[in-house]
Each structure stands twice: as structure tokens, then as C-alpha cells.
Amino acid sequence: MRSVVVDIETVGADFSSLDEYTQQDILGRIRAAAGTAKYDEELATYMQDLQFSPLIGQVVVLGVYDVERKSGVVSFQAPGQEIGEIVDGDMTYKQRNEKSMLEAFWGGIGEYDQCITFNGRGFDIPYLIARSGANGVHITRDLMSNRFNNKSWGGIVHVDLLDQLSYYGAVRRAGSLHLWTQAMGIESPKGGDISGKEVGTAYKDGRGLDIARYNARDLIATTKLYERWRQFMQPR
Numbered sequence: 001m002r003s004v005v006v007d008i009e010t011v012g013a014d015f016s017s018l019d020e021y022t023q024q025d026i027l028g029r030i031r032a033a034a035g036t037a038k039y040d041e042e043l044a045t046y047m048q049d050l051q052f053s054p055l056i057g058q059v060v061v062l063g064v065y066d067v068e069r070k071s072g073v074v075s076f077q078a079p080g081q082e083i084g085e086i087v088d089g090d091m092t093y094k095q096r097n098e099k100s101m102l103e104a105f106w107g108g109i110g111e112y113d114q115c116i117t118f119n120g121r122g123f124d125i126p127y128l129i130a131r132s133g134a135n136g137v138h139i140t141r142d143l144m145s146n147r148f149n150n151k152s153w154g155g156i157v158h159v160d161l162l163d164q165l166s167y168y169g170a171v172r173r174a175g176s177l178h179l180w181t182q183a184m185g186i187e188s189p190k191g192g193d194i195s196g197k198e199v200g201t202a203y204k205d206g207r208g209l210d211i212a213r214y215n216a217r218d219l220i221a222t223t224k225l226y227e228r229w230r231q232f233m234q235p236r
Helices: 020-028 039-052 098-111 120-135 161-166 177-183 196-204 208-232
Strands: 003-012 057-066 071-076 085-088 091-095 114-117 157-160
Touching: 003 039, 003 098, 003 120, 003 196, 003 208, 039 057, 057 098, 057 120, 057 208, 071 098, 071 208, 091 208, 098 120, 114 120, 114 161, 114 208, 120 157, 120 161, 157 161, 161 208, 177 208, 196 208
Parallel strands: 003 114, 071 091, 114 157
Antiparallel strands: 003 057, 057 071, 085 091
16 A cells, blocks of 8 residues: 655735735624724734635645655745755655646645545645646545545545544544644654744745745654554554
């Protein structure tokens, strides 16, 4: 069985670049706080959260890691820079625009029997599907069906570790990737100078390659967590 770990990084559009109706729609969601001391705080939080919507944001990094071959490819955007391709150990970093990274992802996913994510059903995969539609890229595998029995659907199984470790929501406090790696004695991917919250700012600062390296740490941590789950936390 060939398995691939998938993880993405996203950024939201600049609020000023959005049409007036969209701006009003967004502002309407925090209107209840208008005139209060919390308004600026809630506005800043909501602006940051634009990256989590594929309708307003975009994929700036898409990483995949082959579990059996112990090698990964991280595609990243870096507008205005000529970085090209960099090989660093078992990771290859490739500069691509959003459309080309989506095409490469859907073109390669068919080689695998199993896709592994952490919260991939709740975020990564729906985001990739929506952005594929926005870019006119055909998806090639169904990575959202058969959530509960994990049997192959369309030739591939999607193992979302957050689903597995929370028993499909039965555990109220499922824990983040950082907490799970810490508990399992795995190096956390969150120890560098970029975290998920800083991706938008780092992207604006032209640090696309740094974001890609952060994504690579996520891929390795997720791979190690998957291996620990498979070895010790599944009945034989």
C-alpha cells in the first residue's frame, strides 16, 4: 500500500481588493460589536480568518510526503521571485502558481492507495476542491466520501487523523497537531519562526520558501503521528 500525507497553507485576499458587496457581507458578521471596545479586535481576527475561506483565499503552499519512500514535494508560491526548485534532503521545494500546484496534486494522487491528513476533511481537502473549481482544474479522486468506515472509495482511502484520534467527534477535546505530537514524543512542527497564524504576514513579506519549510515540518510530524497511531493505537 502506498500512502501520501497532504497538508496546505493558505492566505486570504486583501480586504481592500474585495468588491463592496463582499466587504459589507464580511463587516455585517461583526456588526454586533460596532461601537464597542472589542470591535477592532474582532475585525482584526475576522480579517485574519479570511485565509480559511476558499471563496476569498488561495492555496500558497501544497505539500505531499510519500510515507513509504520517505520523500516529499512542497509546492509554493513566491510572486516576484525566481526561486525555481530546491532539493533539501528528502524534501524538494518547487515554486509554482496555485493552478499548477493543484494540477500536480490531482495528477499525482492517483498513484496512492491512502491519503493521510490532520483535519483534512474539515479543511485541507474541501479547500483544495473549491480552489480547483475556481482555477478550472479537474479533481481526480474522491477524498471526502466514506468518512466512517475508511473503505476505499474511488480507489483511495482518506485517513484523517483528527477523525481517528477524536473517534469521529466522540472526544470533545480532540487536541491540536502540536498537542498530539508533544504527547507522543514527536518533535512539534510549531517550533519555528512561522506558525499558521503568521502565514499571511509571512506571505506578504515575500517569505514563500519559509512557509514551504514550515509546511514540510507539518508533513513530517503528521507522518510520524500516523505511524504511531497505526503501530500502537489500532487493534491488531
